Amino acid sequence: MLDIVVSGGLAVLPSGAEPADLGIAGDKIAAIGAPGSLAALVAGRLIDAAGQIVIPGGIDPHVHCNWPMPVPDAEAKLTEPASRVSQAALFGGTTTTIDFAPVEGSDTVQQAIERRHQQWAGACYGDYAFHTMLLGKIAPEILGQLAEAVEAGHPSVKMFTTDITPSRRGRMVQHGDIWEVLKVLAKAGGIAAIHAEDNDIVMHMYDKLMREQRTGFENMAEVHNTLSEDLSFNRVIRLAANVEGAALYMMHTSAATGVRAIAAARANGVPIYGETLHQYLMYNSEDYKKPNGQIYHTYPSLKFPADQAALWEATNHGAIQTVATDEICCPLRIKLQGRRIDDTTGGNAGVEPRVSLIYTETVEKRGYTLNDFVGLISTNAAKIMGLYPRKGALTVGSDADIVLLDPRQRHIVRAAAMHEADYSPWEGRDLAAWPSLTMLRGKIVVENGVFHGDLKDGQFLPRKVPDEIRSRPAV
Secondary structure (H helix, E strand, C coil): CEEEEEEEEEEEECCEEEEEEEEEECCEEEEEECCCCCHHHEEEEEEECCCCEEEECEEECCEECCCEEEECCEEEEECCCHHHHHHHHHHCCEEEEEEEEEECCCCCHHHHHHHHHHHHCCCCCCEEEEEEEECCCCCHHHHHHHHHHHHCCCCEEEEECCCCCCCCCCCECCHHHHHHHHHHHHHHCCEEEEECCCHHHHHHHHHHHHHCCCCEHHHHHHHCCHHHHHHHHHHHHHHHHCCCCCCEEECCCCCHHHHHHHHHHHHCCCCEEEEEEHHHHHCCHHHHHCCCHHHHCCCCCCCCHHHHHHHHHHHCCCCEEEEECCEECCCHHHHCCCCECCCCCCCECCCCCHHHHHHHHHHHHHCCCHHHHHHHHHHHHHHHCCCCCCCCCCCCCCECCEEEEECCCCEECCHHHCCCCCCCCCCCCEECCEEEEEEECCEEEEECCEECCCCCCCCECCCCCCHHHHHCCCC
């Protein structure tokens, strides 16, 4: 017998979108059948999904919770915790998020991961995982610890090729150390997640604009510029191409130059994957000039309309496989605290509207297939990050992470009606659909705007990146 049957909806299966019923037993999808075929087997609840699109729960592979937020001339404040971000995610149809475990000071890799586990365990409504994050000079003993972490289910490692701003010294990992980490990950079965900007160019432009007294944040695209992305992406790609088995995940690709670098490497068989953010797809450097233009910013900067066009083209079976948020959940007063090129707050509140935003922009406005849309917000991240097919798919045996996306009633984004922050860069956006129901491993956690989740619901997800993903551009 089945605990729940979702009947009458248009289900986005791996083979394509088709009318189908889904049967759930415990926390798994136990059966998929023709419309009406499973009703007699349900012992619990029959959910009528007529007129709705049934998709796997969204996966956001790039969020920051409990994150130190620099405050000018004061001690850094922590951003909102996993409890707040995961609740907002579930309301928006995202059931899994991947955060970061920074290895700081004298930390071992294991200590860094354990610290994040302590912050998240029993304090997250949705399922979660961590990228290990390396900062600054890499001590030799860290390399062996990384291999152990990959074996323990933490196969992705983030590194910065820049300090981002003059005040954040100590983030950048030298290319020689990146090279050594790539060798470890290639052997252990991991993947490198790179924030790639050319530090020399970025810091040169900070100095230049400060000399010229053009320090307003509206000039950010001149500092974190397209040349920086061109140089850094290609340099990291050349490192990986010289390490057999090295795989790359290029975080928050923001420019046409990054798109071209990824596309060229993929054409040469390099196992490299591109992530962009919905900010880059829908806003550009002109938006910095709007009132409170800081709300649109994250690092690297917004770029130009030509870069937006290249990014959109790349989401259509090109160099971009995932659309993430770079989630930073903080109050508007914190988001607006900086007004200069060197102190503007990065990150953004976007995890709640992400799924519906991308549906609107891809399916409604650009004619993407439902499978392509689901790939960008769920399936591709699951495959690249080692969660598929447990996550990111409506298949028998997969976790019953199921979202009913309702296109029958349009949705206007209002920060006051959401669960994330007291502002939204998407305020007033007219969305073509909104989730009416979100299910996490067989439990209905949101239904018709009512929350039924529990902080004990969220589970940590150990991951293993498949050999196929690491041997060639398989997604």
